[in-house]
Amino acid sequence: MEDSVDERVLTRVIPSVATSDGAGVKLRRSLGSEPDARLDPFLLLDEFGTENPEDYIAGFPPHPHRGFETVTYMLDGHMRHEDHLGNVGELTEGAVQWMSAGRGVIHSEMPQQKEGRMRGFQLWVNLPANEKMKSAAYRDIPADAIPRVNGEAGWVKVIAGTYAADGVSTEGPIRGLTTEPIFFDVSLAADKRFECELPSAHNACIYPYEGSVTVAGEPLPGQSAGILAAGNRLRIEAVGAPARFIVLAGRPLNEPVVQQGPFVMNTREEIEQAIRDYRDGTLVG
Numbered sequence: 077m078e079d080s081v082d083e084r085v086l087t088r089v090i091p092s093v094a095t096s097d098g099a100g101v102k103l104r105r106s107l108g109s110e111p112d113a114r115l116d117p118f119l120l121l122d123e124f125g126t127e128n129p130e131d132y133i134a135g136f137p138p139h140p141h142r143g144f145e146t147v148t149y150m151l152d153g154h155m156r157h158e159d160h161l162g163n164v165g166e167l168t169e170g171a172v173q174w175m176s177a178g179r180g181v182i183h184s185e186m187p188q189q190k191e192g193r194m195r196g197f198q199l200w201v202n203l204p205a206n207e208k209m210k211s212a213a214y215r216d217i218p219a220d221a222i223p224r225v226n227g228e229a230g231w232v233k234v235i236a237g238t239y240a241a242d243g244v245s246t247e248g249p250i251r252g253l254t255t256e257p258i259f260f261d262v263s264l265a266a267d268k269r270f271e272c273e274l275p276s277a278h279n280a281c282i283y284p285y286e287g288s289v290t291v292a293g294e295p296l297p298g299q300s301a302g303i304l305a306a307g308n309r310l311r312i313e314a315v316g317a318p319a320r321f322i323v324l325a326g327r328p329l330n331e332p333v334v335q336q337g338p339f340v341m342n343t344r345e346e347i348e349q350a351i352r353d354y355r356d357g358t359l360v361g
Contacts, residue, residue, distance in 0.1 A: 082307035084280060085292045090301040092123060098136035098185075102126060106283065106301035108200065111335075115279050115303055116328040117202040117255040119144060119340060123285060123299065125151075125195035132194045135186035140359055141177035142350045143208040143340040145201040147259070148173045148185070149235065153194030159183035160360055163214060170219025172235055174250050176203065178210040180350075180359035197283075197322065204254050204329050205342050212360070217249050229268035230318075235259040237325070239272060258325035264289075264314035272323070276308040280325035287319030 090113050092104035101124060107113060108120030126132060135155070148155070150167045157165040157173060160182040167173055167185075175181070187194060203210075217235075223246045225232045225239060232239055236250035237258030250257065258278065262270050264287075274280055282291055282302040289296055290313045296302040304310070312321065332342045339350040353359040 084304040084307035087305045088303040092299045099134035102131040117326045120200040122198045127193045138184045141338045142180045145176045147199040150196040154188040165216040172217040174215040176213045181212040230264040233261040255326040260323040270312045278325040280304045284321040288315040
């Protein structure tokens with residue numbers, strides 16, 4: 077007997093809102109724009125994109141994190157990451173950095189260009205309580221290390237998780253994490269369809285950033301996070317023009333979330349400890 081197919085449909089749309097972060101970098105925030113606008117285990121999704129250097133040139137000077145992971149995906153441009161341990165990473169077109177802040181990291185992300193387009197995403201992924209105080213870790217993934225699956229309808233870049241098509245499974249470079257994240261960047265030709273399977277227990281959302289799409293036949297506005305119902309099958313169509321969107325899914329942690337700025341813990345007491353540790357110079361291990 078074949079397994080039943082439950083198509084994922086839209087249950088909520090979270091429009092992105094214009095804001096700024098760092099030293100004034102302009103961006104659009106969907107997930108994380110309000111405390112109730114999260115999707116366990118995802119805490120925040122920022123899209124940045126401009127050709128005006130005044131919108132990005134000040135970058136993100138040194139700042140702390142504790143208790144979660146940051147994922148930076150560069151579509152265009154060049155940023156340099158540096159941290160308190162002396163690590164340096166170059167984020168160029170198509171590259172990804174997956175950083176687990178763990179117990180603590182103090183880092184900067186600064187533009188390495190004075191003109192031209194800078195565009196990409198930053199995603200925050202929560203860590204379970206028993207991993208929040210682990211040592212910081214990094215994966216700098218160049219563009220040529222991210223698998224791209226080409227098809228008649230378009231292509232899929234597999235950053236995290238596994239994408240299956242035509243009987244072939246393609247695994248992204250990020251694996252072995254508790255939240256079992258899925259992160260695809262998808263490009264579709266006009267009026268073409270994308271379909272994939274997703275673990276039924278994962279929370280999932282779609283973020284279209286070019287063109288117009290429908291999810292299970294229902295329109296999803298551009299630059300909005302479309303939260304999906306439970307199910308094991310996803311169907312997206314580009315409407316009238318080519319489209320690009322990201323697919324995010326992850327195993328929910330179902331744990332309390334207490335956030336204050338760059339610190340995400342499970343209790344208020346842990347947040348206050350993080351603030352004291354940063355003040356006293358003991359945030360990082």
